[in-house]
Amino acid sequence: EPEVTQTPSHQVTQMGQEVILRCVPISNHLYFYWYRQILGQKVEFLVSFYNNEISEKSEIFDDQFSVERPDGSNFTLKIRSTKLEDSAMYFCASGPDYSSPLHFGNGTRLTVT
Amino acid sequence: RKEVEQDPGPFNVPEGATVAFNCTYSNSASQSFFWYRQDCRKEPKLLMSVYSSGNEDGRFTAQLNRASQYISLLIRDSKLSDSATYLCVVNMGGGSQGNLIFGKGTKLSVKP
Numbered sequence: 001e002p003e004v005t006q007t008p009s010h011q012v013t014q015m016g017q018e019v020i021l022r023c024v025p026i027s028n029h030l031y032f033y034w035y036r037q038i039l040g041q042k043v044e045f046l047v048s049f050y051n052n053e054i055s056e057k058s059e060i061f062d063d064q065f066s067v068e069r070p071d072g073s074n075f076t077l078k079i080r081s082t083k084l085e086d087s088a089m090y091f092c093a094s095g096p097d098y099s100s101p102l103h104f105g106n107g108t109r110l111t112v113t
Numbered sequence: 114r115k116e117v118e119q120d121p122g123p124f125n126v127p128e129g130a131t132v133a134f135n136c137t138y139s140n141s142a143s144q145s146f147f148w149y150r151q152d153c154r155k156e157p158k159l160l161m162s163v164y165s166s167g168n169e170d171g172r173f174t175a176q177l178n179r180a181s182q183y184i185s186l187l188i189r190d191s192k193l194s195d196s197a198t199y200l201c202v203v204n205m206g207g208g209s210q211g212n213l214i215f216g217k218g219t220k221l222s223v224k225p
Binding site: 033035041042043044045048056089091099101102103104105106107109 | 144145147151154155156157158159162200205212213214215216217218
């Protein structure tokens with residue numbers, strides 16, 4: 001079964017540094033998403049991406065965040081200047097259309113020190 | 114505010130028991146409803162979509178009551194491998210079909 005893959009599985013960075021989290025969505029999917037989950041809390045929507053542009057973003061997704069699909073396979077989340085409160089598990093997800101259930105990657109655990 | 118509320122549990126049940134989880138959602142514009150399961154420190158995995166007429170998948174039965182904005186999940190003959198956190202998930206509605214709102218989850222622990 002095709003999978004969404006994310007790298008790295010764990011990223012440790014210092015406060016103020018930039019990080020890029022990488023995702024390879026399922027190949028025939030058209031809708032891409034980033035979610036995050038702070039330890040012990042619920043999964044939260046960050047951003048959705050379709051047709052090479054952001055279709056929706058949450059209030060969490062401020063100017064420090066950006067997404068990009070640099071080629072036909074990768075989908076990245078960049079945090080420009082990390083804060084301690086950015087420490088969380090970040091999940092990439094993709095879907096073939098806007099109404100089908102999403103397939104989640106196995107996540108990147110980001111630790112900001 | 115668009116929210117999904119679940120009983121956090123934990124539900125501790127013996128193998129073979131039947132257990133039911135409930136969920137309420139606040140956004141009446143939501144159109145898609147799901148149950149996901151999440152194992153500790155892993156990604157959410159789709160368990161089943163929830164349809165208005167109710168649907169069943171093996172030991173799992175999901176129900177939706179749009180009028181009450183209420184979703185349920187019933188697990189029959191629970192197995193040790195059912196131990197996980199069960200997430201009630203609805204879409205945001207209003208055209209944002211793929212953007213999902215997650216509940217905090219209900220933790221299930223099935224004991225031998």
